[in-house]
Amino acid sequence: MGRDGGISWLCVPRFDSPPVFCGLLDHERGGVLRIAPTAPAHTRQYYLDDTGVLVTEFETDTGVLSVTDAFVLADGADLSGAPAGRGELVRALQVPHGDLEVELVLSARGQVDVARSAGGLRINSSACPDVTLQVGASAPLAGTRTTWRLRTGDRVYVWLRWKDQQHSLNLDLDQGGPSNAAEAAERLASTIGDWQRWSERIRYDGPQPELVRRSAITLKMLDYAEDGAIVAAPTSSLPEEIGGERNWDYRFTWIRDAAFSVYALRQLGLGAEADHFLSWVLDMVDREGEPRVLYDLDGGQPSRERIDAELAGYRGSNPVRWGNAAADQTQHDVYGEILDCAHQRVSNGYGLDPGLWQWLARLANLARERWQQPDHGIWEVRSAARPFTYSVAMCQVALERAARIADQLDLPGDRAGWEREATAIRRAILEQAWDPKQEAITEQLGSPEDGASSALDASVLALPLRQVISGAHPAMVSTTRAVVDRLGAGDGLLYRYLVDDSPDGLAGHEGAFLLCSFWLADNWTRQGRIDEAGQLYESLCARANPLGLLPEQIDPTTGAFLGNFPQAFSHVGVITSGLNLAEALRKDRAETEA
Structure with a gap:
């Protein structure tokens, strides 16, 4: 994810799949899933220690927004070997203090069809005909452009799931995803723990x-x-x-x-x-x-x-x-x-x-x-x-x-x-x-x-x-x-x-x-x-x-x-x-x- 809050490169379900978002290669036509304050902000990014979980912090004149991003792992996943992913990305928004207007913007490459479903927004793009995306949130989604007013202590969870017609024929996007903020928070916490347990195995005593x-x-x-x-x-x-x-x-x-x-x-x-x-x-x-x-x-x-x-x-x-x-x-x-x-x-x-x-x-x-x-x-x-x-x-x-x-x-x-x-x-x-x-x-x-x-x-x-x-x-x-x-x-x-x-x-x-x-x-x-x-x-x-x-x-x-x-x-x-x-x-x- 970029420091602007945008996911401008995403290939799912595999690294070598066609990208569903590739704004990295074309800002206007590539597509992006962006979550950021509407006001100008100073940003910084860091990984949570010993994990693949990324945090982006936005500081505006009126408050601070923290966005934590993780590809969610299955419960109790063993990162050392067997498949561990859920086919799901969770984005956790938190306001430590202040009052901000936060905007979610979603666009995809090619001709895009957007429909509502039980799990949120269902997106199909002509550029990735075999992949269906679903965006859900613990706060109301108005559509591909949504604005929320968030204040101190507020938390919102956004999740992105995908179904690939070639490799996930039996996956129902309306089932298995987080149904509320508490479930999304639990999946995020579990993923952080799995990463940290895996990292405990690293043995190194040297420079850097x-x-x-x-x-x-x-x-x-x-x-x-x-x-x-x-x-x-x-x-x-x-x-x-x-x-x-x-x-x-x-x-x-x-x-x-x-x-x-x-x-x-x-x-x-x-x-x-x-x-x-x-x-x-x-x-x-x-x-x-x-x-x-x-x-x-x-x-x-x-x-x-x-x-x-x-x-x-x-x-x-x-x-x-x-x-x-x-x-x-x-x-x-x-x-x-x-x-x-x-x-x-x-x-x-x-x-x-x-x-x-x-x-x-x-x-x-x-x-x-x-x-x-x-x-x-x-x-x-x-x-x-x-x-x-x-x-x-x-x-x-x-x-x-x-x-x-x-x-x-x-x-x-x-x-x-x-x-x-x-x-x-x-x-x-x-x-x-x-x-x-x-x-x-x-x-x-x-x-x-x-x-x-x-x-x-x-x-x-x-x-x-x-x-x-x-x-x-x-x-x-x-x-x-x-x-x-x-x-x-x-x-x-x-x-x-x-x-x-x-x-x-x-x-x-x-x-x-x-x-x-x-x-x-x-x-x-x-x-x-x-x-x-x-x-x-x-x-x-x-x-x-x-x-x-x-x-x-x-x-x-x-x-x-x-x-x-x-x-x-x-x-x-x-x-x-x-x-x-x-x-x-x-x-x-x-x-x-x-």
Whole structure:
């Protein structure tokens, strides 16, 4: 919800459903559910401690209005695993003191039909033909624009429910919703308690503890509880450059996010979430002969990318896109991402079904066959494919993890051959991606004499994190220095690559990519530059908004947020870099005391 009291982005019943409100992408035509004082107000927002429940406070000349928003959980919900949502949003209005006029405004995209029902207002929109909305309240609703006079101590509850014809055929919107203020208040209180009980499981003792906890909660809020899938971001088409075309739909699950997210959650003590997500990943990839780059929340092919010509775009940035064409790309890093997930599972005491292991072993063999072939890389460029270093490195991870799994569980497979090929790939990276002039590992294998690019790419900073090359290796130390010199955007920010050096098939430019800066902090930590890593980490965390949320990218000139928001990868960076720093600081203290 925005500080103006408006819900201007809402996709129900799933993250990847068409938005019923998308005023975020078009203020005039997108639709909104807004509750706010009619008089000018100063506002502030905060989450209730250790919850996903948001509070917005409005202070006018005549009083204060507090609006508490929550997606309501089922009674006694276990957030760690099973589906917990009711399909209901509650908005609780309270006036601590004063006398205010408060207005509710409801609009939706497309042609809208509004009818009264036993539960309130029934809304159908041509833009979301499969979804029916119902708005109810504990105070009289005059229609899609309602004004209430509220005074000290007054409370009003507004609830929004939805029925999806494809997934909720038996849901009766007039039954099961709160029937009065007391019932709505009880559901809100129960949801707050469920969140706080879940948050008690977070285990962390390191820098920025409040932001790390908020990042864990944010990842949980990006978790599709029905099956454990985690979306990259809950939004679409928030631009990487204001006015530019770099606008993408991130409401899907990327396999590469799996290993990063699972590692972060497990290290915080959230093993159930990690196992739930791992099970989803392995179930999805076990269905098919070839793994996809990304999946919809059911584990299927995402909708084809299309341009929505009706919406103006965020601050005029168009096109607005639904779906993501990266689903059809070739990205060889997926082999390593999947096998790394499987290895994490095995390392935590789980076995593997023989059929699944046969399939995983086949992935290792595909990595062995294809690591030298071009692909579109971690950044999903829309230019010609090339043998990207990160993709090659993740093929090394696939082979190394397959050998480890086979050894740990005594499973059949070419263990020795996988180990030999993993060693050969590591050598190839150090030799064929190395540019002696820059003293750095570059974005791809091959020499400039053969037409290969010698451009730098911040994704190589992830190689130590995936145990491909030690962070203290001289090649990584000099590469880290070169990346900062060439890709540095100031104040510890990094571009992931420079479009002028490494064309990606798109017009314009983009902001600094936050995850890359967290990777830089991780490399400095591994290189013993702990003070510098700590200072960088603190500066990155300071860029979070007042709610503790981070975007995909930052405009280095203004500090403004760019890209989809909030971004799972950025919050994974908060968690993992904090954990790495905490461990390094503990070791440093132990050595000093010894």
